[in-house]
Amino acid sequence: MSDKGKNKQMKEKRTDGEKQTDHKAVQENPEHRPYHKNLSNLDIKPVYAPDDIEEIDYLTDIGFPGEFPFVRGVHPTMYRGRLWTMRQFAGFGSAEETNKRYHYLLEHGETGLSVAFDYPTLYGYDTDHPLARGEFGKCGVAISSLVDMELLFHGIPLDKITTSMTINGPAAIIWAMYIANAENQGISKTKIGGTIQNDILKEYIAQKSYIFPPAPSMRLIIDTFEYGCKHVPKWNTISISGYHIREAGSTAVQELAFTLGDGLEYVKAAMKRGLDIDAFAPRLSFFFNAHNDFFEEIAKYRAARRIWAKEMKKLGAKNPRSLWMRFHTQTAGCSLTAQQPEINIVRVAMQALAAVLGGTQSLHTNSMDEALALPSEKAVRIALRTQQIIAEESGVTNTVDPLGGSYYIEWLTDTMEEETYKYFDKVERLGGVIPAIEKSFFQREIAESAYRYQKEIDEKKRIIVGVNRYKLNEEQSIPILQMDEKGEERQIRRLQKLRKDRDQAAVQRHLEELRTAAKGEENLMPYILDCVHSHATLGETCDVLREVFGEYTEQAIY
Amino acid sequence: MTDLASKVLAGDVRSIARLITLAENNASDAVDVMKQIHKYAGNAHIVGVTGVMGSGKSSLILELALEYRKQGKKVGVIAIDPTSPFTGGALLGDRIRMMDLSTDPGVFIRSMGTRGMIGGLTSAVYDVVEILDAAGMNVILIETVGVGQDEVDIVKIADTTLVVLVPGLGDSVQTIKAGLMEIADIFVVNKADTPGVEQTVAELESMLDLATHIERRTPIISTSAKEKKGIPLLFRTIADHKEYLIKSKVYDQRRRQRYEAELVEIIRKRLMDFIFDEDKLKGTVDCCIDQISRKELDPYTAADEILGKILK
Amino acid sequence: MIKKIRVLIAKPGLDGHDRGAKIVARALRDAGMEVIYTGLHQTAEQIVNTAIQEDVDVIGLSLLSGAHMTLFIDVATMLHKKQIDDVLIVGGGIIPEEDVPRLKKAGIAEVFGPGTPVDDIVTFVKQNVKR
Secondary structure (H helix, E strand, O other): OOOHHHHHHHHHHOOOOOOHHHOHHHHHOOOOOOOOEOOOOOEOOOOOOHHHHOOOOHHHHHOOOOOOOOOOOOOOOHHHOOOOEEEEEEOOEOHHHHHHHHHHHHHOOOOEEEEEEOHHHHOOOOOOOHHHOOOOOOOOEOOOOHHHHHHHOOOOOOOOOOEEEEOOOOHHHHHHHHHHHHHHOOOOOOOOOEEEOOOHHHHHHHHOOOOOOHHHHHHHHHHHHHHHHHHOOOEEOEEEEOHHHHHOOOOHHHHHHHHHHHHHHHHHHHHHHOOOHHHHHHHEEEEEEEOOOHHHHHHHHHHHHHHHHHHHHHOOOOOHHHHOOOEEEEEOHHHOOOOOHHHHHHHHHHHHHHHHHOOOOEEEOOOOOOOOOOOOHHHHHHHHHHHHHHHHHOOHHHOOOOOOOOHHHHHHHHHHHHHHHHHHHHHHHOOOHHHHHHOOHHHHHHHHHHHHHHHHHHOOOOOOEOOOEOOOOOOOOOOOOOOOOOHHHHHHHHHHHHHHHOOHHHHHHHHHHHHHHHHOOOOOHHHHHHHHHOOOOHHHHHHHHHHHHOOOOOOOOO | OOHHHHHHHOOOHHHHHHHHHHHHOOOHHHHHHHHHHHHHOOOOEEEEEEEOOOOOHHHHHHHHHHHHHHOOOOEEEEEEEOOOOOOOOEEEOHHHHHHHHHHOOOEEEEEEEOOOOOOOOOOHHHHHHHHHHHOOOOEEEEEOOOOOOOHHHHHHHOOEEEEEEOOOOOOOHHHOOHHHHHHOOEEEEOOOOOOOHHHHHHHHHHHHHHOOOOOOOOOEEEOEOOOOEOHHHHHHHHHHHHHHHHHOOHHHHHHHHHHHHHHHHHHHHHHHHHHOOOOOOHHHHHHHHHHHHOOOOOHHHHHHHHHHHHHO | OOOOOEEEEEOEOOOOOOHHHHHHHHHHHHOOOEEEEOOOOEOHHHHHHHHHHOOOOEEEEEEOOOOHHHHHHHHHHHHHHOOOOOOEEEEEEOOOHHHHHHHHHHOOOEEEOOOOOHHHHHHHHHHHOOO
16 A cells, blocks of 8 residues: 555654644544444544555455455456346245246346245244144245245246345255246256255354254255255355344444354365365355445445455365355345334335445345335335446446545454454353354344343444434324235145145155155255155154254253 | 131142241241141152352253153142342342243242241241151252352251262362262263363262261262253152162151251240240340440340340 | 332243343333243243232233233133233333224233333332232
8 A cells, every 4th residue: 555654754744542632632522422433333533544554465365356365356357248137035925926026037137036035934843733833924935835936936047147035944845946946947956046045053052943953953064065065166155144133233343253154164164064165155055134234334335355365265165256255135124214214215225235335246125114024015116226326327336345545444454354253262162063053142232232231222332323312303104015814725725635646655655754864864855855855844744853852942041 | 627728738820839938028927827737748759969160060950850850749849039138139040940840730849038048948948848748848958158158058868969060170189178079979070071071080989988977978960951861760769769778778868957956946936936026025135235345345245135035 | 127129020821022021121120120020932821820829019011022812811711711900001012093092991000102201110010009
């Protein structure tokens, strides 16, 4: 960057914190907030200048886009060559209802699909399971069998569009249904592309939609890596996620550190199985949150790319694609308010912009009614348009990493990396990621941050517009999504018909074979595919695995 | 007999719960009922489960409770967590691991805060044990706070005290307080699927080799909830211990000690209530404390004065 | 006599979002109450049985998955059937305004939506405890 000599001059000229009160400018306009900390509790200075980043060497520490350490982006031309995928997370009620929403979104310009499943599905229960009572379709689509999967993607060419599925505990089974559906349509496994979230570690930490204990869950995940490498080459078999960790209340630094820590844990587990790092690493993907502190989020994504590239190199990756931290982003659901919901559109726009300036490969923008219900058509359309405006009208895609070189951004990128490594050390001292989970380390850190954030809001140290300032006396309601009350009945009838019409003997046989294989060490994907093809339901397949693997229950508050 | 007392003796869950609340709150309504139910108590086997935080006490209790249920026994569980000295509130989270039992009519679980009682064991625990006992529980499992320091108190109330350790949980056998080691009727090395278990067991064995003054060599049982190992053995060892206590007449000794502790606790509570009661001696006490602060009076003379007023 | 307010914080059904429940639990603890938190995936039966054994003054139900009309009302109905009418029931989570009147009719005293200051919940509990 600048000459060291010039920096020394600069330091002397600066109005640092200690000199602040003497400086005329500060006396005339004293700080009107008690402190300036970002959402990770880091102190932010009034001014950043070359002396803040004088240790940085452009070529080794930052690099050009598409070159190690990839701070500026994983591809050389980024959005000039290809825009990020506009991929809106969607799902509710039955497969037919959600299929309609998918067609609507595709019509309006989304370029990738993303499936939200309902709670019974997330936990591997069929719609008619007693624990599914009242939950059908409420927060996502209900998928109990291959038949539902067919209806979900009716009329959608699976060889022409990629699909991301937010599924974790039963990910292998849902993935098998997707593959089986494509095959039934005559589309080979080698042609389908997409992602399964399949990130169980963050379930124990934050999202809590786990089924089995850690060891068998990891086994299933590595099975999917292996299977994907060999048979479904265009598929990202994991989306290592920080979104949910952030939504549970963590800071940006914690989101970064815990996510990358989880990622490295999966890599080590796969290598332990004997998989070649360069074979599976190119298909690892990530998923981050885009929260309110604009520059912190951008710095976070940049730091993530550098840390991942460095660590993967350390683990022996030689293929440059193994070093790419490719990610999907979703704007922060937890930052949106039920009060004056229309203003959420503004929040989402800024968060989306941060994600784009941070170089995301794929983006979901939340709808304004996020804190009220699942997105209405109008709300989701506005969310999609938000991305399209950024892409077409704002000009930010004309150049790669436009904020590269900013004193603040480079300083913040470095600082977040330092803070991340501090967490890596802590976790290592606890024995690694899984022991740390068992000791509730991450859960406690997250709960502490969540509580502190809430206190800041309640004490008005942090202002949320419409909630603790600029409130309305009379809130005006907006129309929210209404769901089809008859959907649950229809689904149950469909399930009953499915169970009657199928070859029961074949189902039993395949479930038995799965049970035997689960007790051993074989890759379970082929067995799961057999079950799914023969119309075993999600619940039946999961029940076999529950028997063999056991179920996980939380051990502590935190 | 009061309505509440007969309902408790009949095992009515709401009544049991209500009486526990009254006893915890030191309500005068509780006293009559406690007087009436005492003679129906004294049958349950009281098992104290103590050990540092993170040693897996709650999961162990869950597994033991399931074993007792298999034998058709009724189980009471008392789970104690620390009350914050600053706010007076408490987060009682031990039940989280026992939710499978919450719909079993043969199990009664109660979460309690220490409520300012120093020593890991709240004064109301004696009452709660009597209540659950009189209500028909065959075994009462008490999970203490787990700060690793003053759980020595549990030995006053339990027939059988389990000290739970975990391999490699920072504390090796030597660093755990001597008192804790001595009160153990059974050592449980939990999470025995973690590395270091053989070392922990070996350290315990060598410690026991040196303890020549004890009559019965304390058994060491390794358990693992993950691998579902050791629970039936632990269960039998607890039963064996009870038999040993009865055969060696130590049982009666221990019971006597418990009642002594309970009586002392009731007297202490009443005395303190009297002394710090606004209408009784609180004025005098406050005055004395002010004088002590001004060095006009020493604490011993003050005590003489206060006690003098009571004993008059 | 010491009287502590005892609160059960429960998450009924399959919803796994526990950030709010834990924050409320901690805030109530900081306000001097004894808070029993039973974790995720509770059935109405488990919640009601726990409430009885723990002799709680308040039950706080937290749900963000949309299943509140079924699950909150299940709990309220079961309590009513067991003739337990001295427990204050409150709810929180993602609950549309239009559903609140029916919930209140079923016995939920108040519903605290997103953006509620935690102190409001503490104050409401203190002022509305029935015993």
